[in-house]
Amino acid sequence: MTSSGLKDVVVPLPIQIVIDDVGWWTPTDGSAKDEPFRSGMPRAHVPADYAAIARLGNRLGMRPQAAMMLCDWDRDLLLRELPEATWMGRDWNHPWCEHPHLDEAAQILNDEADHLEIVVHGLAHEWWGGPTMERAEWANPEGVMRPRHLLERHLEVYAAILRRNGLAGEHEGLPPFFVPCAFRHSFGEGSDGIAGLLAQVGISYVSTPFSSMRQLATPQTDRIAIECGVMTVDRGGGSPSWKHVAASPPEAVDGPIIGLHWPNLLHQDPSRNDEVIDDWVAALTRIGQAPDRWLAPDTPSAWSQLAHVECTQIVQDGNVIGFDFTALDALPSTVALGEFVVKTTQRSPPRFAAGVHVLDSTWNPGGHHWLTRLAR
Structure with missing residues (x-):
């Protein structure tokens, strides 16, 4: 927030990029025959499609989220143990088990780990616990969580597939990030709900549109919902169609998340992905x-920054910039919120009151502002 007395001092809105449905090798929308919607890309996916995400992060100095579907990465057919997880049930099989693309893409994901984040999204995205496919894997169309004991197994198998492909990285189990399939999600059930389950496995950063989230309690702010230590951020709307290949970028961004699907960033000709x-x-x-x-x-920086945008007040004492953290400190216990950035447009370097210390401060000639990273 910006005080009325300091028009040249802003706690800027963070922007993180979230890319859904990364990980499919077979792209075909099979929903008409009780199979997953998949990515909808009109060509097969190739390792270059993973390199495209890394290029985006590298050139922007960011780690975009790659929200991954993993059934096509299941080399050992572990999903046969979860008949509700795929359309084949206990007869689960797929053509990618020994395909060299898996090793090539895994190498890219590991080599480019500084330029992207692997995010838990799903195994096959939907639910086959009845006679026909239902949306979606983690919750039903009303946002009611699927049986907890089954979802615990889904998360265990998800972690096992990551490990089998050498994608667990620094996380022994699961990465701490989650995007619910089809945005079927709920808030307000405490330890008995999805937040309790996610917290149990070390996931603490979630994003989904609040407009489609089942709400049994009121989020703490318009864009932040915290329970069981898990911080869920409103993804908002207005994204390109999930099947839109080579979507045009936006002119402006009004929320903390640019929500995309994998084809939006890819070209019909993978050798031209860089153009997109x-x-x-x-x-x-x-x-x-x-x-x-x-x-x-990265996501931890974005979530912390958003909490300060929503809660921290700028106060003025002469030429010294101070902050009121009362509303921030009133939030429930959650992820680390100690660091944030401010932008100041006066040419002289900013000065700050006690209560924060400067981590670094740089003048941005293109934006005509100082970008200062602070810690409480």
Whole structure:
């Protein structure tokens, strides 16, 4: 928030990029025959499609979220143990078990770990616990969580597939990030609900549109919902169609998340993926130059920054910038919220009151502002 007395001091809105349905190798929308919607890409996916995400992150100095579907990565057919997880039930099989693309893509994901985040999304996205496919894997169309004991197994198998493909990275189990399939999700059930389950396995960063989230309690702010230590951020709306190949980047960004699906960033010809990515880089670089926007380097930074945007008040004492953290401190216990950034447009370096210390401060000539990273 910006005080009325300090028009040249802003806690800028963070921007994180969330890319759903990364991980499908077979792209075909099979929903008409009780199979997953998949990515909808009109060509097969190739390792270059993973390199495209890394290029986006590398050129922007960010780690976009790659929300991954893993059934096509199941080398050992573990999903036969979860008949409700696929359309084949206990007869689960697929053609990618020994395909060299898996090793090639895994190498890219590991080599480019500084430029993307692997995010828990799902196994096959939907639910086959009855005679026909239902949306979605983690909750039904009303947002009611699927049976907890089955979801615990889904998460265990998800972690096992990551490990089998060498994608567990620094996380022994699951990465701490989650995007619910089809945005079927709920808030307000405490330890008995999905937040309790996610917290149990070490997931603490979630995003989904609040407009489609089943709400049994009121979120703490318009864009933040915290329970069981899990911080869920409103993804908002207005995204390109999930099947839209090479979508045009936005002119402006009004929320903390740019919600995309994998085809939006890809070209029909994979050798031309860079053309699509470079258009997005140019647009987002311009947006990030604005005094009230900030391209967050990763999800923890974005979530912390958003909490300060929603809760922290700027106060003025002469030429010294101070902060009132009363509303921030009133939030329930959650992820680390100690660091945030401010942008100041006066040419002289900013000065700050006691209560924060400067981690670094740089002048951005393109945006005509100081970007200062602070810690409480």
